Amino acid sequence: MNITKNTEAERMNFWEKIYIPEIARGLGLTLNQVFKPKFTRQYPEEVWEPEGSYRGRPVLVKEETGERCVACGLCSRVCPALAIEVQASETEKDKERYPVKFEINMLRCIFCGFCEEVCPEEAIVMSKDYHLVFQSQEEAILSKDKLEVPIAKLQDRLEFLRQYR
Amino acid sequence: MPELIWILIETLIKAVFILTMILLAAATLVYLERRISAFIQNRYGPNRVGPFGLLQPFADVFKLFLKEDLVPKVADKRFHRIAPIISLGVTLAVYSVIPLSNYFTIDTGESVRKIYLGIAPNVNIGFLFVLAMTSVGVYGITLAGWSSNNKYSLLGGLRSSAQMISYELSMGLSVIGVLLVSNYFTTAPNGSWTNTLSLNTIVLNQSGWKWNIIFQPLGFLIFLVSAFAETNRAPFDLPEAEPELVGGFNTEYSGMKFGMFFLAEYGNMATSAALITLLFLGGWQLPFPSSWLGLTEGSIWLALAQFTSFLLKIILLAIFFIWVRWSIPRFRYDQLMNLGWKIMLPLSLLNIVITGIVLQFFF
Numbered sequence: 001m002n003i004t005k006n007t008e009a010e011r012m013n014f015w016e017k018i019y020i021p022e023i024a025r026g027l028g029l030t031l032n033q034v035f036k037p038k039f040t041r042q043y044p045e046e047v048w049e050p051e052g053s054y055r056g057r058p059v060l061v062k063e064e065t066g067e068r069c070v071a072c073g074l075c076s077r078v079c080p081a082l083a084i085e086v087q088a089s090e091t092e093k094d095k096e097r098y099p100v101k102f103e104i105n106m107l108r109c110i111f112c113g114f115c116e117e118v119c120p121e122e123a124i125v126m127s128k129d130y131h132l133v134f135q136s137q138e139e140a141i142l143s144k145d146k147l148e149v150p151i152a153k154l155q156d157r158l159e160f161l162r163q164y165r
Numbered sequence: 166m167p168e169l170i171w172i173l174i175e176t177l178i179k180a181v182f183i184l185t186m187i188l189l190a191a192a193t194l195v196y197l198e199r200r201i202s203a204f205i206q207n208r209y210g211p212n213r214v215g216p217f218g219l220l221q222p223f224a225d226v227f228k229l230f231l232k233e234d235l236v237p238k239v240a241d242k243r244f245h246r247i248a249p250i251i252s253l254g255v256t257l258a259v260y261s262v263i264p265l266s267n268y269f270t271i272d273t274g275e276s277v278r279k280i281y282l283g284i285a286p287n288v289n290i291g292f293l294f295v296l297a298m299t300s301v302g303v304y305g306i307t308l309a310g311w312s313s314n315n316k317y318s319l320l321g322g323l324r325s326s327a328q329m330i331s332y333e334l335s336m337g338l339s340v341i342g343v344l345l346v347s348n349y350f351t352t353a354p355n356g357s358w359t360n361t362l363s364l365n366t367i368v369l370n371q372s373g374w375k376w377n378i379i380f381q382p383l384g385f386l387i388f389l390v391s392a393f394a395e396t397n398r399a400p401f402d403l404p405e406a407e408p409e410l411v412g413g414f415n416t417e418y419s420g421m422k423f424g425m426f427f428l429a430e431y432g433n434m435a436t437s438a439a440l441i442t443l444l445f446l447g448g449w450q451l452p453f454p455s456s457w458l459g460l461t462e463g464s465i466w467l468a469l470a471q472f473t474s475f476l477l478k479i480i481l482l483a484i485f486f487i488w489v490r491w492s493i494p495r496f497r498y499d500q501l502m503n504l505g506w507k508i509m510l511p512l513s514l515l516n517i518v519i520t521g522i523v524l525q526f527f528f
Contacts, residue, residue, distance in 0.1 A: 020386075023493060030492040034204045042209070 052160035055111050055126040058104060061158075062148040068123035071099035075115035075124050083108035084115060102144040106132060116161075125157050171278070179284050183260050190479075191431040192222035197480075198431075198487050205491045229424035237314060237417050244312035249418065249425035252305030256432035259298045260284075262291045263439050264365040266449045266471035269464060281365070282472060291364040292344075295440060296337055299395055302433070303329040306397070306404055306414045309426070313417035321413030324498065325404035328394055331505035332401075336391035338513035342384040342520040343367065343377050343444050349524055350375050368448030376447040383516045385445045387509055392437040394505070397430070399490040403498060438482035442475060446482075449475040 015021050041048060050056065061068045071088030087101040115124050127149060134140040151158075196211070196219060203210025211218035236245055264286030268279045281287065288294065303326050310322020347370040348361055361367075371377060378385045394401040405413030415426045442448055449471040451458075460467040496504070 023489075026492045027488060030205045030488065033207060034201075036207055038209055039207050040209045 050128045050130070052156035053164075054128050054130075055113050057106070057127050057129040057132060058109065058111075058113075058115055058124055058147075059127045059129070059149040059154070060102065060144070060147045061123050061125060061151050061154060063151050066093065067098065067148060068121045069099050069102065070095055070097045070121055070123070071102075072097075072120065074118045074120065078114045078118045080112060080114065081108040081110050083110075099144065102147060103141050104147060105141045106134065107137060107140045117165075122158070122161065125154055125161065127154060127157065175278075175280060176284060179282070183265075183284065184257065187257060187260055187432055187435065188428070190435045191428045192226070193480075194431040194434055194483055194487075195222040195225065195427075197484060198490075201484065201487045202491045205488075226424060226428075229421050229427075232420040232423075234420035234422060235417075239314045240417060241312040241314070244308045245417075246422075248305050248309035248312060249422045249429070250305075251308065252302060252429035253425045253432065255298050255302040255305065256429045256436060259295055259436045260439075262286060262288055262294050262364055263436075263443065264368060264449065265475055266468040267369075267462065269468035271465075282468060283365075286365040287363050289363050292340060292362045292367075292444075295364075296333070299433075299436075300329065300333060302429075305426075305429070309418065310404075310414040313414075315417050317410045317412070318414050318416045321404040321410050321416075325397060325414060328397070328401060328403060328501060328505075331502060332391045332394035332509070335387050335505065335509040335513040336395065338510070338517060339381075339384040339387040339391065340444060342381050342516050345517075345520050345524055346377055346380045347371070364443050364448070368443055368450060371447045372450055373454070374447075374452075376445065376450075378445040381445065381516070381520070383512065384520075385441075387513050387516065388444065389441060390504075390509065392441060393486070393489070394501075396433040396437050396486075398434060398486060400493045400496050401501060402490075402495060403501060434483055434486055435479060438479045438486065439475075441482055442478040446478050 009017075071086050073086050073088065076084040076086045083105045085101065085103045085105075086099050088097050089100040090096060091098045111126070113126050116126055119125075199221065200210040200218070211221040214220045214224045236242060261284040263283055265282040268281045270277050270279055272278075306325040307322040310318040310320070310325070313319070344361055344367075347367045350370045351361075351366075367377075393399050397404050403413075404410075405415065410416070415423055418426060451471060451474050458467065458470060460470070
């Protein structure tokens with residue numbers, strides 16, 4: 001079928017065919033954009049603060065009385081990337097168990113949040129921390145002292161978990 | 166001192182000055198391009214390297230220096246190497262006939278020397294030389310496309326030559342109107358037809374707001390559009406159309422060879438802006454009488470003021486070039502040819518006829 005009627009060229013009026021006014025209009029449009037506010041975030045100076053729903057670096061909750069973790073090993077068991085390693089030990093406190101060793105390999109972690117979901121004590125949660133930079137593989141394996149974060153800093157996430165889980 | 170040594174020293178200083186100026190201009194244009202395109206797209210653009218990101222183009226070029234220079238195995242090595250050199254060399258060569266300001270005089274003790282800013286601004290085939298050089302420039306692109314032995318590069322090169330042929334015609338014809346008007350306003354004694362093609366003469370004849378854009382609006386428009394096509398920019402950047410031809414003629418280039426094409430493109434932009442300024446916007450003429458500055462002809466400060474005015478006009482035009490590039494979509498190939506042969510060529514012929522009739526019968 002040979003379509004020759006009602007083409008784009010035929011629908012244009014005289015001023016559109018002359019083309020120059022339309023170019024001027026286009027230039028005006030882009031000139032307008034120049035003075036509009038920018039969308040760019042100037043990253044190192046302007047840091048983005050995520051919401052409570054953000055799944056950042058997994059951390060251990062640390063209350064005033066001590067850690068919540070009872071070293072049940074469920075997180076280590078459920079972790080699809082095998083990033084978590086837990087070694088349990090006994091203690092005199094009323095929880096009776098605690099982890100002597102708790103390591104998360106951040107090069108393996110895929111931020112799925114399964115560890116948080118499976119945890120019976122709400123001891124491991126995802127934080128808002130996304131500035132993850134390491135200079136060696138050894139440095140990327142976070143030990144317990146780097147993982148423990150005071151509970152006051154994790155209120156947004158705990159609130160989110162209470163509401164939606 | 167003998168005359169020859171004077172000429173040699175003068176030319177050497179001018180050559181170094183002009184080469185530095187073109188390379189700096191290219192760097193500035195790269196910066197402006199990135200910044201203006203960013204502003205048009207509601208971004209900031211490069212603002213980290215140096216104050217306001219001003220050193221970004223130098224960082225870019227430095228990076229290109231460090232890149233590996235890859236040549237495809239099946240490429241024609243000689244032409245692959247020569248192509249970017251032709252591109253950049255031609256761009257630089259055009260500047261030899263472009264007058265950057267009026268002359269200034271220096272007293273050497275023995276004689277008073279007239280020094281023009283520009284290597285040969287008074288050469289009497291000035292504009293023909295420019296047309297010839299810009300035509301040779303297409304060899305660079307076509308050879309690059311052909312010698313790469315890559316079908317996309319070849320297509321880019323072929324498109325470039327076809328485009329150049331189509332638009333050079335109307336470009337050359339639109340200038341005839343300018344030459345007619347320029348000769349009418351000639352400041353030379355007894356209105357002779359000598360030295361009409363010299364770019365400095367064309368500028369001199371536009372003194373006192375007799376800018377050719379006022380008398381040749383149609384010619385200006387045709388020349389402007391042709392200049393866009395000649396520089397392979399904006400709506401006519403078919404030779405390097407990224408979405409369809411990967412990278413066009415420079416697909417197979419890397420490192421500083423690519424950098425040379427890059428510099429040549431922006432150098433070409435500066436050249437086109439300079440030509441439009443010279444032919445239609447009064448060249449180095451100040452937009453007000455030079456007596457306002459209290460300077461007489463021949464003083465070095467007046468020459469500097471004229472140079473500044475010329476530079477300002479070039480930069481404004483270059484910003485316009487960039488603005489157009491980020492506003493208007495690319496032409497299709499058949500639309501490009503239609504515009505060139507069916508619209509621009511008849512219009513430029515019409516322009517010559519009208520100019521001729523008006524000058525012959527009404528003045």
